[in-house]
Amino acid sequence: MPPPVDFMRKNRVKLAFLAFVIVVVLTLTLFSTSWSHDHDQEEARVVLQESLNEQIRAANRTSGNSTVVFASVIFRHGDRNPTNGYKTDPYKNGSEYVGGFGALTMKGKKRMYLLGKYLRKRYQSLIPPLYQFEDIYVLSSDADRCIMSVEVLLNALYPPLPFEKIHPSLDWQPIPIHTVPRDLDKVVSAKAPCPKYTEALQCVYNSSYSVKINTDNHELLEMLTLKSGQSVENYAQAESLYNTLALQKELGLTLPEWATDEVLERMKQLAIDSLAAFTHTKFMRKIRGGPLLAELRDRLNQKRAASSRLKMLLVSGHDLTLINLLRTLGFVETRWKPDFSATLILELHAIDQKHIVQLWYNNGFAKESTFEQLQLPGCDLDCTLNAFLEATQDVTPLTWTQDCTTGPTDPDACS
Amino acid sequence: MPSWLIIVVITLASSLAQDQNVDDPSTVILTNIIFRHGDRTPVEPYPTDPYRNVSVYWPEGLGQLTDVGKEQHFKLGQYFRKRYDSLLPKKYNYNDVLVRSTDVDRTLMSAESNLAGFFPPVKPWSPDLKWSPIPVHTVPENLDNLVSMKHPCPRYDLEFKNLMESDFMKKIKAQYQDLYDYLTEQTGKEVQDPINVQYIFNTLWIEQLKNLKLPEWTKKVYPDRMQELSRLSFTLNAYTAELKRLKGGPLIGEIVNHMKQKVNKTLTPDRKLFLYSAHDTTVANILMTLDLFDAQNPPYTSSILLELHKLPPEKYFVTILYKNETDREPFKLSLPGCAFRCPLDDFVKLTSPMIPEDWNAECQLGAEQTFLFSDEATLLRNLSITVVIGSGIVVLLLISVLVLAVAFMQQRSRNNYRYSPLSIDSFS
Numbered sequence A: 001m002p003p004p005v006d007f008m009r010k011n012r013v014k015l016a017f018l019a020f021v022i023v024v025v026l027t028l029t030l031f032s033t034s035w036s037h038d039h040d041q042e043e044a045r046v047v048l049q050e051s052l053n054e055q056i057r058a059a060n061r062t063s064g065n066s067t068v069v070f071a072s073v074i075f076r077h078g079d080r081n082p083t084n085g086y087k088t089d090p091y092k093n094g095s096e097y098v099g100g101f102g103a104l105t106m107k108g109k110k111r112m113y114l115l116g117k118y119l120r121k122r123y124q125s126l127i128p129p130l131y132q133f134e135d136i137y138v139l140s141s142d143a144d145r146c147i148m149s150v151e152v153l154l155n156a157l158y159p160p161l162p163f164e165k166i167h168p169s170l171d172w173q174p175i176p177i178h179t180v181p182r183d184l185d186k187v188v189s190a191k192a193p194c195p196k197y198t199e200a201l202q203c204v205y206n207s208s209y210s211v212k213i214n215t216d217n218h219e220l221l222e223m224l225t226l227k228s229g230q231s232v233e234n235y236a237q238a239e240s241l242y243n244t245l246a247l248q249k250e251l252g253l254t255l256p257e258w259a260t261d262e263v264l265e266r267m268k269q270l271a272i273d274s275l276a277a278f279t280h281t282k283f284m285r286k287i288r289g290g291p292l293l294a295e296l297r298d299r300l301n302q303k304r305a306a307s308s309r310l311k312m313l314l315v316s317g318h319d320l321t322l323i324n325l326l327r328t329l330g331f332v333e334t335r336w337k338p339d340f341s342a343t344l345i346l347e348l349h350a351i352d353q354k355h356i357v358q359l360w361y362n363n364g365f366a367k368e369s370t371f372e373q374l375q376l377p378g379c380d381l382d383c384t385l386n387a388f389l390e391a392t393q394d395v396t397p398l399t400w401t402q403d404c405t406t407g408p409t410d411p412d413a414c415s
Numbered sequence B: 001m002p003s004w005l006i007i008v009v010i011t012l013a014s015s016l017a018q019d020q021n022v023d024d025p026s027t028v029i030l031t032n033i034i035f036r037h038g039d040r041t042p043v044e045p046y047p048t049d050p051y052r053n054v055s056v057y058w059p060e061g062l063g064q065l066t067d068v069g070k071e072q073h074f075k076l077g078q079y080f081r082k083r084y085d086s087l088l089p090k091k092y093n094y095n096d097v098l099v100r101s102t103d104v105d106r107t108l109m110s111a112e113s114n115l116a117g118f119f120p121p122v123k124p125w126s127p128d129l130k131w132s133p134i135p136v137h138t139v140p141e142n143l144d145n146l147v148s149m150k151h152p153c154p155r156y157d158l159e160f161k162n163l164m165e166s167d168f169m170k171k172i173k174a175q176y177q178d179l180y181d182y183l184t185e186q187t188g189k190e191v192q193d194p195i196n197v198q199y200i201f202n203t204l205w206i207e208q209l210k211n212l213k214l215p216e217w218t219k220k221v222y223p224d225r226m227q228e229l230s231r232l233s234f235t236l237n238a239y240t241a242e243l244k245r246l247k248g249g250p251l252i253g254e255i256v257n258h259m260k261q262k263v264n265k266t267l268t269p270d271r272k273l274f275l276y277s278a279h280d281t282t283v284a285n286i287l288m289t290l291d292l293f294d295a296q297n298p299p300y301t302s303s304i305l306l307e308l309h310k311l312p313p314e315k316y317f318v319t320i321l322y323k324n325e326t327d328r329e330p331f332k333l334s335l336p337g338c339a340f341r342c343p344l345d346d347f348v349k350l351t352s353p354m355i356p357e358d359w360n361a362e363c364q365l366g367a368e369q370t371f372l373f374s375d376e377a378t379l380l381r382n383l384s385i386t387v388v389i390g391s392g393i394v395v396l397l398l399i400s401v402l403v404l405a406v407a408f409m410q411q412r413s414r415n416n417y418r419y420s421p422l423s424i425d426s427f428s
Helices: A004-010 A012-059 A106-122 A144-157 A195-206 A208-216 A218-228 A235-250 A261-277 A282-288 A290-304 A319-329 A385-391 A400-405 B003-017 B067-083 B105-118 B154-164 B167-187 B194-209 B216-220 B224-236 B241-247 B249-263 B280-289 B344-354 B359-363 B367-381 B385-416
Strands: A068-076 A136-140 A312-317 A343-351 A354-362 A372-374 B028-036 B097-102 B137-139 B273-278 B303-311 B315-323 B331-333
Touching: A068 A290, A068 A319, A106 A144, A136 A144, A144 A312, A195 A208, A195 A261, A195 A282, A195 A400, A208 A218, A208 A235, A208 A261, A218 A235, A218 A261, A235 A261, A261 A319, A282 A290, A282 A319, A282 A400, A290 A312, A290 A319, A290 A343, A290 A385, A312 A319, A319 A343, A354 A385, B028 B067, B028 B249, B028 B280, B067 B105, B097 B105, B105 B273, B154 B167, B154 B224, B154 B241, B154 B359, B167 B194, B167 B216, B167 B224, B194 B224, B224 B280, B241 B249, B241 B280, B241 B344, B241 B359, B249 B273, B249 B280, B249 B303, B249 B315, B249 B344, B273 B280, B280 B303, B315 B344
Parallel strands: A068 A312, A136 A312, B028 B273, B097 B137, B097 B273
Antiparallel strands: A068 A343, A343 A354, A354 A372, B028 B303, B303 B315, B315 B331
């Protein structure tokens, strides 16, 4: 057998040719497989994109039939811990409160989640399951518990669709929530400073109306002052104490002996008076409930003029947000005491070429909750948009800042 | 050997022994993070843009955070969790954390996504949900001088107008006039300054990122020439000392206050993390104000970390980090005049000229301003040869300083930074 070197030298040309052929064949094979691979991938990508597009299209469709074209949903945050203690409070160091004073509780989160689920069902025909920024605008009071409440509600209203998921195991997606610092907030928390309003409120507290309530409850207030170790001289102070006691009871904490059910019920009535006192006069309603009402009226007008694609406005606020608005709308006879997650819905319907406003209320959301329809004073149950706008015209503030500073003193507050 | 000399030697030796350049998060007692939102759609396509049809090309809407952007921030949040695991308990508590965002959908959503990665629930409130609500606070843009920096400020507007009409900007305009004309003609949008160019640049950049083929006309100017101006545009808002003070000053002031209050135990609640969700302009303005800007478009999720460290028993120092790339550790920045590990007292001293004592008052066009102008008027009336020579010298000096500064900046960006906004790879 010849040595391999000799063999290679003799068959140089043949070997070179063989090598060349092998290289060409290999290259071609590689190229063709990679090409078909690319091609397959490309095809797969197209198919995937198509199915994704189909999913998006499907998610962007609403289902069911309804005449509602716009809904404003205004609600109180979910259950929270007490915001403060009182002097002889056995729980005043707050160690019993998971998350701290004023924090949204687990129960509160679950309630908001239920409300979100309910809204998804109620408005399946209005807003598609796919989140789109033009469909919904979310306003919240700047309080942590309000922001957190609406965050949870939104998680139930807009659970992420498979292709919207940030992370496979994360059943949540971000949705923007707009807030305004408390001292600038006229609309939701309604705490923006207003000197003329403060003056009026002070006058209400000193008026014969208030004096009568305080006198009628004289003995109760004296007892509360004695037992709580702090001054409880009027219904406003009684409200603050009531909130703490009622929430402690709700949390399953044992209350001091003097805080009997009967005492709590009487305190609750004072709390209701106190909540209403903030909007005692027409001027006060215009200042504290008017800005939110104006916001709603603007949205309704835009909707009628078809200049807005917005379908839902969410407002995450406090008990006073609801009471101020309800009283400004004209519901001044009702003794409002909204529970956590209490909700007012203002719906705009398009029926037979006509725009109708409906009001729906729920005093605190639970699993099988339903809403009852409210009839706007001076209007039909199905109130035409024109009638609604007309009825609410004169409590809509046009010159809020002026009214608060240089305007006349409220004539009704002191009587 | 005299005793003072011994002290000096010891101090020198100990300072040498301490590595001034270590980034160690375990000593952090307070961190302030300013970040840009994640991947978004264009804010405003130009009039002749072939991809103007919003529902076809930008289904999320204009200027909205995309799914990619949400994921970017979720991951950044996970990175923060890792970095600050010893500083922050796993469970969110409002006494530890304050989150502030500009009042824009994409920054609000970025903050929320970031927090979902930063604070996944320890004990989920719903059995199969790996998310729990955390409040994000905001302020309407026209009232926000801190993060969006859009609160009106007449003095700032005047200073900015002066800058735009300065010789420097006139020179830029002369140099790029052909580009402005070309862009105006091609885009159907009036282009006259670097900021206009930046807007179009940004739209083109996003379209390229989304694999949309750019029109033929862009080849001549995109990216190179447009990028030069886009970069310049990010320096303009805080170009002069006065602009820095009025633009970046309030936020730097707030952060320095957090640090001072932390040390003298007056921070209430005694927080450990302040998170600011913002824009490329916010990031650029803060870096400009601190004299640390590399004149590069701040990419999505780029973050400035201003950390306060405590070494036992009572030694405090500040470090500044800039995380402008997803997959690598942040860059260490040193405030000019200080080491990377900058003693808190020095940091406070060095930043104090940047911080307005009363922003609202300084924003007014007050008496001081009028006086300055009337003074100038007198000078103009009494034009003398001395003034001409004097100003000539000043201009020469300014130009040489500018040349040096630009050279220095370029060198620094070469040495210190690795960030190429045009490389698609780093984002895919």
